[in-house]
Each structure stands twice: as structure tokens, then as C-alpha cells.
Amino acid sequence: MTGSPTPQRPLVDSFGRRISYLRISVTDRCDFRCVYCMAEDMTFLPKKDVLSFEEVEAIASAFIARGTTKIRLTGGEPLVRRDIMALVRNLGGRIGNGLDELTITTNGSQLQKHAEGLFGAGVRRLNVSLDTLDEARFAQITRRGRLGDVLAGIGAAQAAGLAIKINMVAMRGVNDDEIETMMDWAHGGGMGLTLIEGMPLGEVGIDRVDTYLPLRELHDRLARRYSFTKLDKRTGGPARYVHVAETGGTLGFITPMSHNFCESCNRVRLTATGQLYLCLGQDDQVNLRDAWRNGGAAALDAALDHAMVIKPKGHDFVLDRTRAEPAVARHMSVTGG
Ligand code: SAM
Ligand code: SF4
Secondary structure, X not given: OOOOOOOOOOOEXXXXXXXXXXXXXXXXXXXXXXXXXXXXXXXXXXXXXXXXXXXXXXXXXXXXXXXXXXXXEEOOOHHHOXXXXXXXXXXXOOEOOOEOEEEEEEXXXXXXXXXXXXXXXXXXXXXXEOOOOOHHHHHHHHOOOOXXXXXXXXXXXXXXXXXXXXXXXXXXXXXXXXXXXXXXXXXXOOOEEEEEEOOXXXXXXXXXXXXXXXXXXXXXXXXXHOOEEEEOOOOOOOEEEEEEOOOOOEEEEEOOXXXXXXXXXXXXXXOOOOEEEOOOOOOOEEEHHHHHHHHHHXXXXXXXXXXXXXXXXXXXXXXXXXXOOOOEOOOHHHHOO
């Protein structure tokens, strides 16, 4: 699905990687407090520091002009930001006019309300994060959420015509006994399932070493029971996919901890305050909000050039018991998952 012409000055970093995918965190706030993502008591950004929709659109336009063909809205929970559908509609208007695709990663809690609007705005695919199908466990993991709302939201999204991929963070001793159930459920309902390794991002008040589950181990466990065929589906990200013969569905493995995927990286991440992070696992960043506010489109364009020069080669996540603090201090909800 690539219909966009090659831009005059594509974004290419100093390692020759073409950057064509922008993730935008529209808010760091969320109606859940998932144990691996946030602490119970979070200090959120002051609203005045958060980019306005006009600013988000100006930055998105600068990226589209330089060859960005895919945008994903994330957060925090993107669908809890007030009037979010206005932004979705405006960015959706760029599909076929620079953009190939606009997608969203959501916890699903607000989907019943927004499913039809998302489809109407041009969104065709959603990633919904769901780690369990057990009501009590769901409440424990999210510290807030109601499983029924999320399941009803997924139903509404499918009814509206949206394709869904379920993202599940696999945690030892928390939900690793549910992987097969989740796969049967997702594939049975026509959805993909992608398993994610927990990453050391931000202080969350629990010890991640205890729940860390290398997906290699999980892959081998599942491969004893199911027949996998490797798929050559490349997203430029850390996911690898297999087709599962018994269920007829697609299973993905996101292995940032145990498998290095950085050589094919095609993405950068914009925070809700306009910091452009060039790697999920490093601190290198460029302040696009200041560039835009102080210098307009020309300064924004120059800031993108600078970003390409400083984008790091890769991350160096390490999880070990001798290191008390997380590898990266900011939470996933700040950078955008
Ligand atoms: N609130 C939305 C959601 O949950 O889908 C979007 C933002 S959330 C930060 C994006 C993804 O990041 C979710 O799939 C979540 O499970 C994942 N995530 C958050 N913290 C993580 C961590 N420390 N390690 C691995 N995945 C994480
Ligand atoms: Fe919220 Fe998503 Fe983080 Fe859970 S993973 S706390 S839903 S931002």
C-alpha cells in the first residue's frame, strides 16, 4: 500500500535508514495504570505544555512533505484526549495526499464511542492492547479498567469495519498461562495477536526482572504445539510474524530485549510536548515545538535535518538485577508505544 511519490528531500539518517513512519503521542494521560507501564501515582504533564492540534498537524505536515507515509497516534491513551476525533479527521484527510495510512494504538476503553468515527476518518487498522481475558486479572494488570468495556469496544470496532491486532505484553507468572487462550480467541475472531516483551522504561514500582519472559522461550513452547510458517512481513520495527496453521491466524513477536532490530528502523516518535525522540531506548531528541514556535516551517524543516544526523544506531536495553534503575527513565506513555 504505497501510492505516495518520492519526496524531493526524503528523511534519511546517517546510517542510510529512510525514515517514513512517525508515531505521535497525543497525550501522556491514561484512564488505566497498567503495572508495567505506569506507577499508581503518576505526575502528568501540565496541559499548557502539550502541543495543540494545530501544532501537531504542522509537525505532521512537515514530516509528510519529507516522505512520511505512515502515522500512528498513541499515548498515553490517545482516545482520552479531548476532541481527539478532530485531529483524527484532519490527519485522515491526508490519506491519499501524502499519507498511506493513519493508525492508532489504544487500550480499547473508548472504542465503543469512537469506532465509527475512526472508520469514517479513514482509519482502517487498530492495535488494541489487551493482556488477559480474565476479568480479575485484567483489573489487577490495568489497576483501573473494565474488561467488558474493552471487549465491547473491540466488537464495535470490528462492526465498523476496522481490522484489529491485539498486543499482549507477556509476563512470567502473570499471564503466561493464557497465551494459547488469547491466540485461539484472537485468531478465532479474525484478529492478529502480537506478543511483546516487557521493556525497562520508566519507574513503575514493580520489579520487572521477576516478570520478564523472553519471547524466544515462549516461541519454542508454542512451536511444540502449533505449526508455524515464517512470514516475510517486515514493518521496519521489532516484530517478526508467523502464520499458525491450526488457527489460521498471524502471531507476532516483538522482542526488543532479546533480538536486535535496529538496523531496519524506519521510525521516530513525537511526544505530546513536541520532543522528537529518535530511538525508543535512547535519549537523543530534538525539540520540534520550539522550532515551530520560534521559526515556523523553515526551522521545523532544519530541525528534521538535524534529527537525521543525530538518530542513534540502536538501543542498549539491559535488564539485570544489579541495576536498580530502568534503562530509560521516561515511561512508555511519554514517548508513545
Ligand atoms: N494506551 C494505549 C495502549 O495501551 O495501547 C497506547 C499507549 S501504550 C504505552 C502502547 C503499548 O505499549 C501497549 O501495547 C503497552 O502494552 C505497551 N507498553 C507499555 N509499557 C511497556 C513496557 N514497559 N514494556 C513493553 N511494552 C509496554
Ligand atoms: Fe495506559 Fe496504555 Fe500505559 Fe496501559 S499501556 S497504562 S493503557 S498508556
